[in-house]
Amino acid sequence: MTPLTSKVCVVGDFAVGKTSVVERFVTNHFSEEYLSTVGVKIDTKEIDFPTLGMTHKLVIWDVAGTEEFGAREMAYLRGASGYIYVADGTRAATLKAIERLHKQILEAYGAAPGVLLVNKRDLEPDWEVSDERFDAIATRFGNAYRTSAKTGDDVDQAITRLAELIIDNDMRGG
Amino acid sequence: MNDLDQLKELLFGAEKQALDSISERVERREIRTADVADILPEAIHQSHQKDGELVESLTQPVGECVQRGLRDEPETYADALYPVMGPAIRKSIMHALRNFSQQINEAVEHSVSPQGLKWRWQASRAGIPFGEYVLQKTMRYRVEQAYLISRENGLLVDHVHHESSKIKDSDAVSAMFTAIQDFVKESFSPDRTGRLESADMGEFTLWAVHGPHALLVCVIRGVPPKSLRADLSAILERIHFRYGDAIRDYKGDTSTIPDVEVELERCLRFEAREESGETRSGPPIQIVILLLLLVAAAAFFGVRSWMYSQQQDKLDAALNATPGIYVTNIDRSGRNFVVRGLRDPLAADVIDVAGSVDIPADRLTVSMRPFQSLQPEILAARAAQMFGPPESVDISVSGTTLHVSGEAPSVWRQTLQSRFSNLAGVDALDVSRLTASDRAEFSERVASLSRSRFFFRSGVELVEGDAGRLREFASDLANLLEDARSFGYSVAVTARGSTDSIGDAAANAALADRRATFAAGVLASAGVDARTIRQADLDNTDGPQLADVSQRYVQFDLQLESMPDLP
Numbered sequence: 001m002t003p004l005t006s007k008v009c010v011v012g013d014f015a016v017g018k019t020s021v022v023e024r025f026v027t028n029h030f031s032e033e034y035l036s037t038v039g040v041k042i043d044t045k046e047i048d049f050p051t052l053g054m055t056h057k058l059v060i061w062d063v064a065g066t067e068e069f070g071a072r073e074m075a076y077l078r079g080a081s082g083y084i085y086v087a088d089g090t091r092a093a094t095l096k097a098i099e100r101l102h103k104q105i106l107e108a109y110g111a112a113p114g115v116l117l118v119n120k121r122d123l124e125p126d127w128e129v130s131d132e133r134f135d136a137i138a139t140r141f142g143n144a145y146r147t148s149a150k151t152g153d154d155v156d157q158a159i160t161r162l163a164e165l166i167i168d169n170d171m172r173g174g
Numbered sequence: 175m176n177d178l179d180q181l182k183e184l185l186f187g188a189e190k191q192a193l194d195s196i197s198e199r200v201e202r203r204e205i206r207t208a209d210v211a212d213i214l215p216e217a218i219h220q221s222h223q224k225d226g227e228l229v230e231s232l233t234q235p236v237g238e239c240v241q242r243g244l245r246d247e248p249e250t251y252a253d254a255l256y257p258v259m260g261p262a263i264r265k266s267i268m269h270a271l272r273n274f275s276q277q278i279n280e281a282v283e284h285s286v287s288p289q290g291l292k293w294r295w296q297a298s299r300a301g302i303p304f305g306e307y308v309l310q311k312t313m314r315y316r317v318e319q320a321y322l323i324s325r326e327n328g329l330l331v332d333h334v335h336h337e338s339s340k341i342k343d344s345d346a347v348s349a350m351f352t353a354i355q356d357f358v359k360e361s362f363s364p365d366r367t368g369r370l371e372s373a374d375m376g377e378f379t380l381w382a383v384h385g386p387h388a389l390l391v392c393v394i395r396g397v398p399p400k401s402l403r404a405d406l407s408a409i410l411e412r413i414h415f416r417y418g419d420a421i422r423d424y425k426g427d428t429s430t431i432p433d434v435e436v437e438l439e440r441c442l443r444f445e446a447r448e449e450s451g452e453t454r455s456g457p458p459i460q461i462v463i464l465l466l467l468l469v470a471a472a473a474f475f476g477v478r479s480w481m482y483s484q485q486q487d488k489l490d491a492a493l494n495a496t497p498g499i500y501v502t503n504i505d506r507s508g509r510n511f512v513v514r515g516l517r518d519p520l521a522a523d524v525i526d527v528a529g530s531v532d533i534p535a536d537r538l539t540v541s542m543r544p545f546q547s548l549q550p551e552i553l554a555a556r557a558a559q560m561f562g563p564p565e566s567v568d569i570s571v572s573g574t575t576l577h578v579s580g581e582a583p584s585v586w587r588q589t590l591q592s593r594f595s596n597l598a599g600v601d602a603l604d605v606s607r608l609t610a611s612d613r614a615e616f617s618e619r620v621a622s623l624s625r626s627r628f629f630f631r632s633g634v635e636l637v638e639g640d641a642g643r644l645r646e647f648a649s650d651l652a653n654l655l656e657d658a659r660s661f662g663y664s665v666a667v668t669a670r671g672s673t674d675s676i677g678d679a680a681a682n683a684a685l686a687d688r689r690a691t692f693a694a695g696v697l698a699s700a701g702v703d704a705r706t707i708r709q710a711d712l713d714n715t716d717g718p719q720l721a722d723v724s725q726r727y728v729q730f731d732l733q734l735e736s737m738p739d740l741p
Contacts, residue, residue, distance in 0.1 A: 006426045039357055042349045044346045059345050060350060071360050079326040125238075170425055
């Protein structure tokens, strides 16, 4: 199969579950323990696309959580082919942070494929994000998922969708 | 031609001719081909001088042409490449052999030294092959891995490594190095122009060489020289020269940068550590050990050879000292011996003789031809075999004389005496110390007949009864003498005549003689050999003259003499 390697950055506010989402996707494992990411953490995962006859390896940069990127975080994002935006469904403010971060990325590096993961679906009764709010932001992002790193709900689907979007973008010469 | 045509001819005649000519050149293929052929070399030259598009355009079709040519006419290409392939292959093999021999030399050099044993132990504890451990200890530096990383996105363009290097996820390593690079630049470089160029991690050093579009990161074991950085920079420059645009636009598709691995492999340098003068001051310990081993081996084989030589001498001496064996040759092959020569069938077995000098039969090959020995011991043995002597008899030979001693029956002695001359190498027999085991019995028979007296009435007339008794005596004596002859004894018979003392002494002596002669004649008539009978007179003249009839007799005395000498 033809190999393709892409840099993907995971961004979002503090404690929204970015590292847990990556861990669920890469190792299919979830840890209840909370460890704050310092700087950036790197993981890789290969996804096969038999219909396309290719393997897509994602080099996932799990950037430390922040409401707004500083220069160091922006440096980490340079050259990314796609973004995984992660918000916490139990904290509506984290969606606001996503909007700010998205705007910063657009300004610094231009448009790039991205998916939005509104995480902690397993805590849905406690959610502050209403369906209307979710739909509204989903419309803007194009690809939004209610995910749970704890149960694994829609994590694979969301990130695999991003991998597809990156391939499409590359094919279009974007 | 109408007026209009004439007008056209007048106005555009020359142009029309030119157009026709151009039209012809365009429409006729052969003319077009000739035109292109005229300008093609110059056009190629100009295009090549201008930019690289020509090369790019020709790469694929020329490549396909070469592929097809190789497939369809491999012999032609093989002939063409022959002058190039030989040196290239030789160079490659020499390079590989040089590396291999260097590693072997290092490994052997350190395999038996105290330091080598220590390293072997440490390599075992570290769980890596000894050869690899020696290499680590003896090299000055070795570039273990090289990463070519896109500066734009941190993606790994390519990665090469030494065979023994343990590789993690090279994409993750590449990304993490880029992240660290960014972290350092953003955190510690106020103007963001600083960059991480080296990092130390235990026994490894990371060197990063920065290019416009790519970052070359090398993982180096040991202490690299400064000149290595210049070499790495040159390699990165060459990569940029060949793949600069492709690396700039790299999005993770490695097929856009083909064969960059070949360039990158040039980074995997190795340099051995120079030996210190101290280690060169004396002969290497392994040479000393090797010499000691050689001396020990030479001593071992020398001593063993000497021992075998001694055994050969002992065997030779033992065989030559063995009667009936004549050794012509003893060959030694390693620890085994081959004995050739002559052997009397009565001689001791060669294997038994060898056994007496501690040479077992499995180390011996015997090739002996039979012969008849005249050595005294063998002659004695042959005599014993021939005559079957009683246990009480000893047989020996000195010179050509057979000595027989001890005690044996008279019959056996007679057989010996009659046949000893058949024994080759013997021409005399000595039985002076051989006594007859049956002599006592025979002596008794002689004693029983000796001193027998036969009385006379008067003259030579026997008293009544003694005539018959004399005849019986004569028969018994004849038998005794016959037996004596057959047993080899000699019996002396003496007839003594006696008379009474009356009368003239001379007459009596004559009478006594007549009586002895008479009695001897009786014996002779009974078959006794008269030659064995001697006559003697009894001296009875000194007494008083009495008519004593008891003095009128003949007495036979028998004397068993010793065995006669050999003829």
